[in-house]
Amino acid sequence: MNRVVLVRRSEATVEARECSDDGTAVRVRRLPAADLPGFVRERERSPVRWVWDDTTRWYPALLAAGVRVERCTDLRLTHAVLRRSPFVDQSLLADDETGGWDALAPVTATDPALFPLDDPADRLDPVAEHERHQAALAASAGRTRLGLLLAAESSGALVAAEMTHAGLPWRADVHECLLTELLGPRQKPGQRTATLERLLTEIRATFRAPALNPDSPGELLRALQTAGLTVSDTRSWTLEQLDHPGIPALLEYKKLTRLLQANGWTWLDTWVRDGRFRSYFLPGGVVTGRWASNGGGALSVPTQVRPAAVADDGWRFVVADVAQLEPRVLAGMSADTAMAEAARSSDLYQGMVVGGAVATRAEAKVGMLGAMYGGTRGESGRMMPRLARRYPRAIGLVEAAARAGERGEVVHTLLGRGSPTPTGAWSERPVELGEPPDEVDSREERDRHRRARGRFTRNFVVQGTGAEWTLCWLADLRNRLWRLGGTGTVSQRPHLVFFLHDEVLVHTPEHLADEVVEAVRGAAAEAGRLLFGAFPIDFPLDVAVVGSWGDAD
DNA sequence: CTGACTTGCGCC
DNA sequence: AAAGGGCGCAAGTCAG
Numbered sequence: 001m002n003r004v005v006l007v008r009r010s011e012a013t014v015e016a017r018e019c020s021d022d023g024t025a026v027r028v029r030r031l032p033a034a035d036l037p038g039f040v041r042e043r044e045r046s047p048v049r050w051v052w053d054d055t056t057r058w059y060p061a062l063l064a065a066g067v068r069v070e071r072c073t074d075l076r077l078t079h080a081v082l083r084r085s086p087f088v089d090q091s092l093l094a095d096d097e098t099g100g101w102d103a104l105a106p107v108t109a110t111d112p113a114l115f116p117l118d119d120p121a122d123r124l125d126p127v128a129e130h131e132r133h134q135a136a137l138a139a140s141a142g143r144t145r146l147g148l149l150l151a152a153e154s155s156g157a158l159v160a161a162e163m164t165h166a167g168l169p170w171r172a173d174v175h176e177c178l179l180t181e182l183l184g185p186r187q188k189p190g191q192r193t194a195t196l197e198r199l200l201t202e203i204r205a206t207f208r209a210p211a212l213n214p215d216s217p218g219e220l221l222r223a224l225q226t227a228g229l230t231v232s233d234t235r236s237w238t239l240e241q242l243d244h245p246g247i248p249a250l251l252e253y254k255k256l257t258r259l260l261q262a263n264g265w266t267w268l269d270t271w272v273r274d275g276r277f278r279s280y281f282l283p284g285g286v287v288t289g290r291w292a293s294n295g296g297g298a299l300s301v302p303t304q305v306r307p308a309a310v311a312d313d314g315w316r317f318v319v320a321d322v323a324q325l326e327p328r329v330l331a332g333m334s335a336d337t338a339m340a341e342a343a344r345s346s347d348l349y350q351g352m353v354v355g356g357a358v359a360t361r362a363e364a365k366v367g368m369l370g371a372m373y374g375g376t377r378g379e380s381g382r383m384m385p386r387l388a389r390r391y392p393r394a395i396g397l398v399e400a401a402a403r404a405g406e407r408g409e410v411v412h413t414l415l416g417r418g419s420p421t422p423t424g425a426w427s428e429r430p431v432e433l434g435e436p437p438d439e440v441d442s443r444e445e446r447d448r449h450r451r452a453r454g455r456f457t458r459n460f461v462v463q464g465t466g467a468e469w470t471l472c473w474l475a476d477l478r479n480r481l482w483r484l485g486g487t488g489t490v491s492q493r494p495h496l497v498f499f500l501h502d503e504v505l506v507h508t509p510e511h512l513a514d515e516v517v518e519a520v521r522g523a524a525a526e527a528g529r530l531l532f533g534a535f536p537i538d539f540p541l542d543v544a545v546v547g548s549w550g551d552a553d
Numbered sequence: 554c555t556g557a558c559t560t561g562c563g564c565c
Numbered sequence: 566a567a568a569g570g571g572c573g574c575a576a577g578t579c580a581g
Contacts, residue, residue: 216577217560235561237567258562261575286571291564297573300564325565366568373569380568459570463565501565501571 002026003073004043004155004547005051006036006058017127023134024109037065039222049073051130053121055157056106063165066489068482074157075129076104078150083134084418086410087142092135100124100330108280108294141155142416148530150470153284155475160281160498161293163479166491167276168309168498169507172268175308179264183256186265193260199253206246209512214253258292262297263305271296279307281499288469289417290501299500306549309498311507313510318516319552321503322470322545323522324348327368328539329466331415332532336393346540357390358383369400372462393519398458405457407452414531419457438494465531468503477523481506484515505549 007015012033018026031039040050040062050069052058054076058381062069079101082088106123110122137143138151180186192200204212209223220234236254239247270413271277277296285292293299301309311317320329333341342351351362356366363379367387370380371394388395401411405419412418478496486493486509494508494516508516524539544552 052574218578233560240566254561258575262563262573288571291573292572294573295565300562300573302563304563308555321565370569371573376571378568455569463571467573501576 001047001049002085003049003051003130005130007126008033008122011285018392023131023433039065040069040245041067044069051075051126053124053126053129054104054106055154055161056108056120057110057119059158059161060165063161063490065214068162068490069158070479070482071151072154072158073130073133073150075133076101076106077153077157078133079104079129080151081146081149082136083419084420085140085142085146086418087140087146087416088136089139092139093132094315095128095132097124097129099530100195101129106282106372118473134346140416145414146416149417152415152471153289153466155478156283156291156471158473159478159499160283162490163496163498164280166495166507168313169196169275170272170277171275171308172272174310174435175268175272178305178308179259183260183264189266196253196256196260199249199256200526202249203246203253206244206249211261212477214250215257223491236474249308257303260380263302267296276327283471286467287420287466289471290463291467291499298498303550304552306552307548309505309549311547314328314510316510316513317497317546317549318506318508318513318518318520318543318548319503319549319553320506320520320524321362321543322473323540325469325502325539326372326466327464328537329469329531330372330394330397330462330530331391332398332535332537333461334393335535336391336397339391339394340535340537343537350531352390354386355390355551357386371395372459373502374402374451374458376485384450398462402454403456403462405460408453409457411457411461413461413468413470415465417464419460419464422453464503469527469531470499472527473523474531476526477504477506480519481508481516484512486512517543517545 001021005017005018005019009030013030014033014036015028015030017028017037020026021312029485044067045072049221052072052075055072055074077197082093083090083102088403100120101124104124133150137147140146168377183196186550187193204210207227209222209226212219212223214220215235216500221231224234227244227246229244231238231242236251238443240253240456249479271279277298279293281298282292282294304331309317323346324343327339328343330336331343338355340355342348344354345351345354347361347366349361352358352364353361363383363401369375369384371387375381376466381394384395388399404411408422409422409483413444474496481494482495484494494506496504496514497507504520506516506520520543521541524541528539546552
């Protein structure tokens, strides 16, 4: 399949350099920037891979012109993966421009950098960078898996741009009803709503603190202590443990102020336009390879307000999430057949009970979370020996990752994404006897850092490989949705509108909902095959066809 | 006053 | 019910 590298030659001119598989240029043409959408639409009639510096700099304008692309290589993202992969000979990537590629940041519409007069991307040569990537990949011992990761990462960039373009259908009127019901009518900024005022009066009375401002952690802590409560912080979970008549009102107050501040009327004004919640998803935005988001706290939309996400008339949401993604990924990547057997039931934790590893589902869950996150204290720590005996490969894999991290080493995901190189003296330097204590951390502190590093690398391999599974799932789903057919642009057909680590929302015309469900399941099966080949591990989905996100669970 | 840091809490 | 990993965001706090 031919590739077409797109290069900005000036504000008004684009160069399209078409290459065959072996890299020889087939055709180079210059065209006015305004003609680009038409050119891309035409060239998409036969298979092609677009190569560009950064999807956030090219794709939004194409989507706005009604043009979808099938596949691309996003050099900003592939550069980031290659630069940190332990399977890449870094000398093959070295160039004067390496620092520029390292520093390249995505652009969002809220950035003044949307139409930057002086975009740092324009000082970089995508043709040369792409050639370095090809060379580094070809020379890599992990080229097959790494190649899959680069393709999946680039595909994720397309999905992210399309999701921002389409937006998540959001009913401001439903959201406002919900706010008014819980908080009372909207007040001016800085003023408490009726419900908050009522709770405030009650809190001040029961704690005998007539001027108390519960929004100030310091003031609140002192008030609690004056009331005879022994607490050292004001977290809700801490307060729940206390026995005092003022606590319920205080907890309610904290819950409602949180709603008001994070997802209240201001949030609606800022992030919801024309019936869509539009935020920015940033593929590869997290070190593990998970996505980050920008704007409106997209990845932490509380379940409380999800009822306001409502499909258009005649349309539905297909909401799908993977049950217990990370333990399944761990079973697959470690080829632990005993754990894969437990995963055969739709509830992996119950499967561990049936398999005789642990006595209860609760033990299975807490034990696995501890294994993947590094919990050593209490119940999860006590489960570890039994889990390690029963699932030696799975537990062995995370233990090895933890020990590597403690030694200051880099670990990697199944497809070859590397963890960041640790910085700081604590990682390697041995304890020097007699060193002045004010120049080095104490031994205790450095041990604490080492263990924290171990927990990070332990989690990195699982969370990161989980992110690779979901990338493959998204990429394949995106293509299946397009093939369901129909006419028109991305947002006129079944299309992805939201993605939350292990959950997707598809907005679809109602009559295609059943086919979308099939597509979502088919893509999950394909993701499992891509990552784990014939190894028998499956990824059951919870799928719901609903009119509102709030009805999905 | 601004900017950096901390606290607390939402999501997975 | 959290713990243990990864985030974003808003408000409070504090130093300059």
